[in-house]
Amino acid sequence: xxASKAGQLHKMRWIIIAAAIILLAxxxxxxxxxxxxxxxxxxxxxQEVPDDDLLSSxxxxxxxxxxxxxxxxxxxxxxFVVVDPYDLNPCSALVLYExxxxxDVRVMIPGKDENSSIAYTHASNTEYVEIPVICLYxxxxxxxxxxxxxxxxxxxxxxxxxxxxxxQKYELVYADPVLMEPGMTLCIACFEHSYxxxxxxxxxxxxxxxxxxxxxxxxxxxxxxxxLLATGDNYKQVPYNMTSLWEFNWLGKVFRIYDxxxxxxxxxxxxxxxxxxxxxxxxxxxxxxxxxDVAIIIDRASGNVIRTxxxxxxxxxxxxxxxxxxxxxxxxxxxxxxxxxxxxxDAEHNSLIVSSPTQSMVVSILLDxxxxxxxxxxxEGYENSSAYLKDYLLTPVGENFEWQWCxxxxxxxxxxxxxxxxxxxxxxxxxxxxxxxxxxxxAAKDNYSRGVCYRIxxxxxxxxxxxxxxxxxxxxxxxxxxxxxxxxxxxxxxLFCFGGQLRVNDVPVDxxxxxxxxxxxxxxxxxxxxxxxxxxxxxxxxxxxxSPSSETYQTERIAPYSDESFVSQLGLTPGIxxxxxxxxxLDGTVKAPNVFVGNIVVQFNxxxxxxxxxxxxxxxxxxxxxxxxxxxxVILRSVDTTYVFQTYNAMNGRFFAYIDxxxxxxxxxxxxxxxxxxxGNDTQSGTIHKGHAPxxxxxxxx
Amino acid sequence: MRLIKKTLLLWLxxxxxxxxxxxxxxxxxxxxxxxIGAWDxxxxxxxxxxxxxxxxxxxxxxxxxVRNQISESPDQGNVFLLVHIVVEKKQASATVFYWDxxxxxxxxxxxxxxxxxxxxxxxxxxxxxMSTDLTLGKNDGYICFEIPKEEASKPxxxxxxxxxxxxxxxxx
Numbered sequence: 001x002x003a004s005k006a007g008q009l010h011k012m013r014w015i016i017i018a019a020a021i022i023l024l025a026x027x028x029x030x031x032x033x034x035x036x037x038x039x040x041x042x043x044x045x046x047q048e049v050p051d052d053d054l055l056s057s058x059x060x061x062x063x064x065x066x067x068x069x070x071x072x073x074x075x076x077x078x079x080f081v082v083v084d085p086y087d088l089n090p091c092s093a094l095v096l097y098e099x100x101x102x103x104d105v106r107v108m109i110p111g112k113d114e115n116s117s118i119a120y121t122h123a124s125n126t127e128y129v130e131i132p133v134i135c136l137y138x139x140x141x142x143x144x145x146x147x148x149x150x151x152x153x154x155x156x157x158x159x160x161x162x163x164x165x166x167x168q169k170y171e172l173v174y175a176d177p178v179l180m181e182p183g184m185t186l187c188i189a190c191f192e193h194s195y196x197x198x199x200x201x202x203x204x205x206x207x208x209x210x211x212x213x214x215x216x217x218x219x220x221x222x223x224x225x226x227x228l229l230a231t232g233d234n235y236k237q238v239p240y241n242m243t244s245l246w247e248f249n250w251l252g253k254v255f256r257i258y259d260x261x262x263x264x265x266x267x268x269x270x271x272x273x274x275x276x277x278x279x280x281x282x283x284x285x286x287x288x289x290x291x292x293d294v295a296i297i298i299d300r301a302s303g304n305v306i307r308t309x310x311x312x313x314x315x316x317x318x319x320x321x322x323x324x325x326x327x328x329x330x331x332x333x334x335x336x337x338x339x340x341x342x343x344x345x346d347a348e349h350n351s352l353i354v355s356s357p358t359q360s361m362v363v364s365i366l367l368d369x370x371x372x373x374x375x376x377x378x379x380e381g382y383e384n385s386s387a388y389l390k391d392y393l394l395t396p397v398g399e400n401f402e403w404q405w406c407x408x409x410x411x412x413x414x415x416x417x418x419x420x421x422x423x424x425x426x427x428x429x430x431x432x433x434x435x436x437x438x439x440x441x442x443a444a445k446d447n448y449s450r451g452v453c454y455r456i457x458x459x460x461x462x463x464x465x466x467x468x469x470x471x472x473x474x475x476x477x478x479x480x481x482x483x484x485x486x487x488x489x490x491x492x493x494x495l496f497c498f499g500g501q502l503r504v505n506d507v508p509v510d511x512x513x514x515x516x517x518x519x520x521x522x523x524x525x526x527x528x529x530x531x532x533x534x535x536x537x538x539x540x541x542x543x544x545x546x547s548p549s550s551e552t553y554q555t556e557r558i559a560p561y562s563d564e565s566f567v568s569q570l571g572l573t574p575g576i577x578x579x580x581x582x583x584x585x586l587d588g589t590v591k592a593p594n595v596f597v598g599n600i601v602v603q604f605n606x607x608x609x610x611x612x613x614x615x616x617x618x619x620x621x622x623x624x625x626x627x628x629x630x631x632x633x634v635i636l637r638s639v640d641t642t643y644v645f646q647t648y649n650a651m652n653g654r655f656f657a658y659i660d661x662x663x664x665x666x667x668x669x670x671x672x673x674x675x676x677x678x679x680g681n682d683t684q685s686g687t688i689h690k691g692h693a694p695x696x697x698x699x700x701x702x
Numbered sequence: 703m704r705l706i707k708k709t710l711l712l713w714l715x716x717x718x719x720x721x722x723x724x725x726x727x728x729x730x731x732x733x734x735x736x737x738i739g740a741w742d743x744x745x746x747x748x749x750x751x752x753x754x755x756x757x758x759x760x761x762x763x764x765x766x767x768v769r770n771q772i773s774e775s776p777d778q779g780n781v782f783l784l785v786h787i788v789v790e791k792k793q794a795s796a797t798v799f800y801w802d803x804x805x806x807x808x809x810x811x812x813x814x815x816x817x818x819x820x821x822x823x824x825x826x827x828x829x830x831x832m833s834t835d836l837t838l839g840k841n842d843g844y845i846c847f848e849i850p851k852e853e854a855s856k857p858x859x860x861x862x863x864x865x866x867x868x869x870x871x872x873x874x
Binding site: 082166 | 770772774791793794795796818819821822824825832833834835837838839
């Protein structure tokens with residue numbers, strides 16, 4: 001062998017070694033899981049997104065209850081009891097049995113005293129009987145008394161779950177049940193870390209929704225058919241813009257889901273024709289640059305949005321009062337200039353009355369033309385582009401008049417002066433700042449909130465203050481944000497909810513954003529007073545070691561039981577879905593990365609396959625923390641095809657995705673998230689950290 | 703040339719290590735099932751905790767890190783025993799799964815019942831089973847017991863007794 005041949009062999013040997021090393025390195029990279037291109041091997045390791053559809057699962061539960069019920073003989077004296085049958089209200093139960101003496105059944109749930117005892121008659125005329133039992137005490141062996149049509153009585157013991165440890169604390173300050181409006185008090189949470197609860201005159205919890213994602217941040221109403229209507233549990237935007245309404249009863253049975261692509265927040269009401277008036281957004285709120293400035297009417301039968309009232313076209317979105325509602329974000333992509341928190345139908349004047357707390361305005365417009373009738377609010381700050389609105393401002397008359405600031409929950413009072421030219425309103429005047437300008441703003445520690453009744457003379461365009469309560473309580477009742485004011489028909493009492501009381505070391509502060517993010521405590525106070533301002537019910541709501549959040553968005557005095565709401569029988573009527581989805585679109589601006597890189601991690605609050613609709617509620621984290629500004633794209637990748645979807649991005653890394661997979665090619669798709677967080681509070685500058693993270697999930701498209 | 707050889711050998715070593723590392727796997731939790739009448743009781747694992755702590759760290763726009771800490775501790779000298787079980791009603795029947803019938807038995811024959819309120823489990827990321835008696839369905843989640851610390855390292859059994867029968871599943 002000559003020297004050149006030996007040299008060639010030597011070279012060849014090294015080429016082979018180098019190739020082997022490259023191959024090994026490639027294999028290592030492939031096996032390390034950093035390659036985002038799926039293979040049969042990597043797909044096999046992924047978990048399929050769980051199927052979950054509320055209406056189907058509720059119907060399956062009903063059938064399962066029936067199958068177990070039918071396996072044995074249950075009687076009036078020994079009935080079949082299912083606690084919390086729909087996994088929504090742990091203070092409820094369903095009692096089933098056969099009887100030979102059909103007829104109405106009297107249900108009695110003894111309370112701690114006569115005033116907190118509940119009794120109702122459930123209509124029944126069949127041998128098979130389903131009795132809804134509601135308003136049970138939590139964590140208690142409730143002794144429920146049933147009396148059949150023949151007068152026979154039986155005692156059923158129903159044990160309930162204890163309250164969750166993070167439940168807000170209701171402290172009864174005072175109650176005079178004789179003078180109170182009858183019923184129980186529905187306390188609606190504003191954020192998902194509190195519970196929506198029903199309390200009795202002792203401030204004891206007698207019902208609550210264990211699903212904290214639904215029924216918060218928006219009023220809950222009792223429809224004419226007795227059912228409840230509240231927001232569902234899918235977000236379009238935090239903290240309470242929800243993409244559906246649920247019609248349900250206190251057992252938790254959902255009769256109807258209305259999917260609302262605009263999303264609903266703050267307020268809903270039933271119109272005389274049965275349609276639903278709701279506070280909402282532009283359907284494309286992420287491109288219009290504003291939010292919470294639209295009222296909509298939803299057709300009750302189809303669930304479709306049939307009218308929109310866009311207040312960008314009615315008021316002036318650049319008017320910029322001083323207030324504490326906005327997070328300190330520079331160049332915000334979505335400005336909440338109006339923060340509409342109420343929409344009320346004024347039947348007598350065929351008008352729509354809406355409330356903007358950020359603008360300290362209550363505005364009436366004609367329903368047919370959207371022309372402004374009047375604006376109730378202080379006269380400060382109507383200059384330049386908003387000067388044209390001065391023409392609609394009401395002129396105060398009479399003594400002891402005070403304007404409202406950052407108000408909540410205006411509603412029309414009964415007509416007591418029988419003058420067609422006047423309109424009486426009640427509302428909660430939060431009183432935040434009591435000024436348009438920062439320089440003259442009143443400090444929280446010196447401030448007060450109040451419930452107030454006004455009389456508007458529509459012809460003279462004047463306003464008079466009729467009544468108020470709260471000023472005399474000082475900071476005791478000061479709530480920077482949230483709240484409610486209700487006129488109670490039977491007693492003419494007024495129920496006020498001072499809903500968002502921000503406190504640091506018991507001293508009032510106005511830092512709404514810190515409160516919303518859990519940095520400081522949010523408390524609340526519920527007060528019912530007679531027309532002569534005698535307190536007949538007062539409850540202080542406190543935080544607990546698990547959650548600083550004990551806010552109450554609104555309160556309602558309700559009669560929880562309604563016969564009409566419990567007429568359906570198990571296994572006969574599955575809930576129905578109507579309206580329209582607002583699914584995320586493909587994102588053509590983002591290319592799916594081929595490797596998993598960066599320190600971005602994704603956690604899911606929810607991931608489910610709802611009949612082919614992939615629903616994701618996730619959180620982007622960078623190096624173990626969440627950041628105020630971020631963006632996520634969901635990537636579905638099969639062996640053959642890749643789709644990159646937009647998501648709805650929210651603060652602190654939260655994002656929501658709704659993907660209609662039935663439009664995709666058949667296949668098995670790996671799910672990953674490409675995301676980025678930005679340091680600082682400026683959406684246009686600040687260091688960006690990007691990444692592409694696997695999720696461990698796949699979804700199969702048939 | 704020697705240096706190149708060494709470098710290549712080093713890379714070869716790194717490659718082999720990476721392959722071995724990537725091929726590593728995780729063990730499976732032990733599981734055992736007992737049938738009592740219409741009910742199947744499956745044990746899917748347990749954890750012993752001196753306390754439970756959760757810590758979230760949210761970096762705000764201001765750059766300030768908001769740290770929320772929650773914790774739950776047993777009585778002094780005790781530990782939490784978190785037991786993951788699956789209770790499933792396999793046949794239609796009138797029978798109920800009573801929590802009062804379920805206990806942990808230690809090596810000395812002492813019995814411990816489920817804590818009266820273990821709803822805090824949810825706050826620490828554990829899917830929890832409801833504490834009302836079960837009437838139907840498949841119920842998969844954690845329940846919590848409080849037992850003496852010295853017993854936690856000794857043999858433990860999950861026992862269930864009802865009118866339909868009884869069973870005992872060894873935890874360790």
